[in-house]
Amino acid sequence: MIIFKSINKLNKEVNFKANIGFVPTMGSLHKGHISLIKSSKKICQKTMVSIFINPSQFNKKSDLMSYPRNLKKDIRILNELKIDYLLVPNAKEVYKKNIKKKINLNKKDKIMCAKHRPGHFEGVLAVINQFLERLKPKYIFFGEKDYQQLYLIKKLINKKFKTKIISCSTIRDKNKVALSSRNTLLTHNDMKKSSFVAKLLINFKNKLKKSIYLKKNLNKIIFEINNLKNIKIEYLEIRSKNNLSKVFNKNNFKIFIAYYNNKIRLIDNY
Ligand code: AMP
Numbered sequence: 001m002i003i004f005k006s007i008n009k010l011n012k013e014v015n016f017k018a019n020i021g022f023v024p025t026m027g028s029l030h031k032g033h034i035s036l037i038k039s040s041k042k043i044c045q046k047t048m049v050s051i052f053i054n055p056s057q058f059n060k061k062s063d064l065m066s067y068p069r070n071l072k073k074d075i076r077i078l079n080e081l082k083i084d085y086l087l088v089p090n091a092k093e094v095y096k097k098n099i100k101k102k103i104n105l106n107k108k109d110k111i112m113c114a115k116h117r118p119g120h121f122e123g124v125l126a127v128i129n130q131f132l133e134r135l136k137p138k139y140i141f142f143g144e145k146d147y148q149q150l151y152l153i154k155k156l157i158n159k160k161f162k163t164k165i166i167s168c169s170t171i172r173d174k175n176k177v178a179l180s181s182r183n184t185l186l187t188h189n190d191m192k193k194s195s196f197v198a199k200l201l202i203n204f205k206n207k208l209k210k211s212i213y214l215k216k217n218l219n220k221i222i223f224e225i226n227n228l229k230n231i232k233i234e235y236l237e238i239r240s241k242n243n244l245s246k247v248f249n250k251n252n253f254k255i256f257i258a259y260y261n262n263k264i265r266l267i268d269n270y
Contacts (some may be wrong), residue, residue: 001078001079001082001083001084001085001086002084002085002086003075003085003086003088004085004086004087004088004089005088005089005090006089006093007087007089007093007094007131007134007135008093010085010087010135011134011135014046014048014085016135016136016137018045018046019044019045019046019138019139020044020045020046020047020048020137020138020139021039021040021041021043021044021046021047021048021137021138021139021140021141021166022040022047022048022049022050022131022135022137022139022140022141022163023036023037023040023047023048023049023050023140023141024049024050024052024127024128024131024140024142025049025050025051025052026051026052026053026054026067026181027051027053027068027069027070027071027074027181028067028068028069028070028074028181028184029070029073029074029077029078029181030171030179030180030181030183031171031179032143032145032170032171032178032179032180033049033143034077034081035143035168035169035171036141036142036143036168037049037078037081037083037141038081039141039166039168040139040141040166041081041082041083043139043166044138044139046084046085047083047084047085048083048084048085048086048087048135048137049078049083049085049086049087050086050087050088050089050131051071051074051086051087051088052087052088052089052091052094052127053067053069054091054094054123054124054127055091055123056095056101056102056119056122056123056126056127057119057120057121057122057123057124057127058120058123059117059118059119059120063265066185067181067182068181068182068184068185071088094127094130095130099126099130100126100129101123101126102119102122102123102125102126103122103125103126103129103156104122105121105122105125105152109121109152109244111148111239111244112148112235112237112239112244112256112258113148113149113258113267114148114152115235116234116235116258121148121149121152124149124152124153125152125153125156128140128153128156129156129160132157132160132161132163136161136162136163137163138163138164139163139164139165139166140157140163140164140165140166141165141166141167141168142165142166142167142168143167143168143169143170143171144167144168144169144170144269145170145171145178145179145180145267145268145269146267147241147254147256147269148244148256150165150167151244153165170268170269172198175191175192175195175198175199176195176198176199176202177191177194177195177198178198178268180266182264182265182266183266185264186261186262186264187262190230190261190262190264193228193229193230193231193261194261194266196228197225197228197231197257197259197268198268198270200221200224200225201221201255201257201268201270202270204217204221204255204270205255205270208238208250208253208255209250210250211250212248212249212250212253215238218236218238221236222236225259230260230261230262230263231259231260231261232259232260233257233258233259234258234259234260234265235256235257235258236255236256236257236259237255237256238253238254238255238256239253239254239256240252240253240254241253241254254269254270255269255270256268256269257269
């Protein structure tokens with residue numbers, strides 16, 4: 001594995017005519033990231049991973065400061081996976097002079113996380129736009145764990161880039177909690193509550209699949225989750241998985257949640 005700290009250097013040394021798969025991450029790698037990397041290795045000749053904690057997507061400085069960082073361990077994991085290139089750029093190079101730190105969203109996309117974390121996806125789109133403009137990989141990989149992110153990046157890519165986007169399903173632990181770098185900030189007891197939330201919503205989803213009219217029970221579910229100690233829902237919504245609108249049927253819906261577990265913000269979808 002070759003490690004690059006500069007996009008310019010990587011650009012000079014890597015042949016992007018090869019079939020390259022790109023997996024952008026913020027590090028603290030877990031089995032969710034690893035599944036994306038394995039998908040890339042399956043269909044691409046070369047796999048490139050980036051680790052970049054993108055400051056422009058954090059709408060709270062404290063969240064950026066406390067975001068987990070584990071570069072040494074990440075390098076060990078990536079070495080074992082035998083990927084080809086690791087890019088660890090610094091913010092100064094990513095956001096050189098005149099480079100936009102934000103890409104605006106349409107008004108109709110300002111829902112769920114886009115509404116509750118103003119500026120977040122604007123920052124995500126800006127960094128992915130930078131990477132794609134400068135690296136031009138054949139494939140890019142994203143997880144369905146961040147479904148709204150995937151939806152917005154798909155729209156950006158379809159409008160501007162030739163890169164093909166591949167989505168990978170959410171990897172969960174044995175207690176159904178979606179793997180997330182932020183889980184390292186939770187205690188064992190917090191994780192038990194996240195497991196309760198996940199199982200409750202998976203069960204609710206299965207019921208909705210049989211009879212969608214049970215969506216009327218959403219408020220009861222919200223009440224039940226908010227009743228857990230130190231848990232506070234930011235949003236819990238059912239939407240179409242095709243266009244995230246509130247028009248859906250029993251075959252095309254998804255349940256989306258963002259909540260605070262002991263002050264750590266978590267998201268998931270089912
Ligand atoms: P992050 O490091 O959180 O920015 O995530 C990097 C990529 O890994 C994104 O495309 C995420 O959607 C994906 N990812 C994160 N957690 C999971 C998971 N539990 N299962 C599958 N993909 C994931």
